[in-house]
Amino acid sequence: MTTDPAADLAADARARDAADPLRDYPALFHRVDASDVVSYLDGNSLGRPTIAATEAISAAVAQWSGRLIRGWDEEWFDLPITIGDRLGRVVLGAAPGQTAIGDSTTVLLYKLARGALAMRPDRTEIVLDTDNFPTDRYVLEGIAAELGLDLRWITVDPASGVEAGAARESITERTALVVLSHVAYRSGFLADAEEITRAAHDAGALVLWDLCHSVGSVPIELDRWQADFAVGCTYKYLCGGPGSPAFGYVRAAHLDGFTQPIWGWMGRRDPFEMEAGYIPADGIRRMISGTPSVLGMIAMRSTLDLIDRAGIAVVRDKSARLTDYVIELARLLLPEARIASPLDPARRGGHVTLDHPRFREVLPRLWDRGVIPDFRAPQGLRLGPSPLSTTYAEVLTGIEVIADQL
The missing domain is CATH 3.40.640.10 (Type I PLP-dependent aspartate aminotransferase-like (Major domain))
Structure with missing residues (x-):
């Protein structure tokens, strides 16, 4: 640990990515210039395309x-x-x-x-x-x-x-x-x-x-x-x-x-x-x-290939860990946001919703910054990291920008 909390969070995210059984899978998906999209958190609405697709x-x-x-x-x-x-x-x-x-x-x-x-x-x-x-x-x-x-x-x-x-x-x-x-x-x-x-x-x-x-x-x-x-x-x-x-x-x-x-x-x-x-x-x-x-x-056939290779149990485990990580970071960096999803990963699917009265106005600024969740009325920001294509570092970047914009 250092005296720089942000550096500690970044180091922790890198360590999680290094230990991830699916760490090689994000490279199999198309990604645009990192200056345009730095954190894609809407895989529960539209998944990234695979290179094979x-x-x-x-x-x-x-x-x-x-x-x-x-x-x-x-x-x-x-x-x-x-x-x-x-x-x-x-x-x-x-x-x-x-x-x-x-x-x-x-x-x-x-x-x-x-x-x-x-x-x-x-x-x-x-x-x-x-x-x-x-x-x-x-x-x-x-x-x-x-x-x-x-x-x-x-x-x-x-x-x-x-x-x-x-x-x-x-x-x-x-x-x-x-x-x-x-x-x-x-x-x-x-x-x-x-x-x-x-x-x-x-x-x-x-x-x-x-x-x-x-x-x-x-x-x-x-x-x-x-x-x-x-x-x-x-x-x-x-x-x-x-x-x-x-x-x-x-x-x-x-x-x-x-x-x-x-x-x-x-x-x-x-x-x-x-x-x-x-x-x-x-x-x-x-x-x-x-x-x-x-x-x-x-296009979906290539994703089925990846899930078949990884195994749906491994995909599910990564999904639960990613959404646990979203909740962990939200509690740390977004204390004023309400977690509007089950806390128990066994009762939760692949996304987490956070409620805050300013999320509607914040969303366009997040998109401009290259952080892409989606919004569900009346005040919910849905964060859906996709287990095959999303890294822990990407989740951390997204939550930090959301905190900055609030």
Whole structure:
């Protein structure tokens, strides 16, 4: 230790980076001039691109140029399923044949929820929570209005999330579907997905999990949980790029009886026969509606390679250590900010929210200084270090600039 606290903090961050089992991984991601971005703390919104993704996209464009329409027969037509299976194995805990890549999260959420509700036609309720991501709430509000169903709201503290006991108390014999986020978008609260799924099944209801803020940073075991349905995006910890297509999971036991509401030609049995009448394809392909975004699916494969190589348990350990470090530094350097996330890493996903009344006005100045978190109203600054691409030194730099701007 020295008499210079800043130097001691910097030395400690360097020591943490040197001991990090994933210390070589940040170099595998693109980084701009350090004078422009000195601390990227928004991996929970949009992940950095991998260097390998650039090469893969260039190769895909070359394939497009050289093979033209022949690419559909050679690879592209099956990509939503082959990449879906890889997602299932590497980050979802799902056996093959249950996951497909396709539309936006919003569209897949609608398709999965409508299909699930059709499997419980005699029930009249959808259970959700008051602080779920806005899209989830809006989609379900629209479906409830469309079908004449009731919404049963679980009221939660925005700094926490849905506890298993509260979920069990809210699910009734009238509940058709429970829709919750595995990791809360605001607080980072990590729900007990296995216990909540069990509670829903005990009441005869189905469960749809939103995995947007957990996939790629938190171990997920959809098959072991006996989850019914799941949806998630691929541009956060999976680094698929802006607008990369989402994934949908349907438990194998439900596939034969599952019909999603947006009938498109690529989800029909024998689509190239162009026959009259819609007959859903066998298996998970029935989740697909229209032509998938081939280029949009390419980038995430390189991130899956990295997670597969490192192991999701190691990724999770790094994520927990990084967010613990955020909290440690916030207590030291931002004492006036309130920690609006669970303190126990076992109850927390991959990001931390800090509340302060001046964070809204501070955010543009942080971005100008090359420190990039995001803001969630009314006064929350979300810090989402991505375990594969973020260093401890980068986190320290970010917190020090935030303290300076306050």
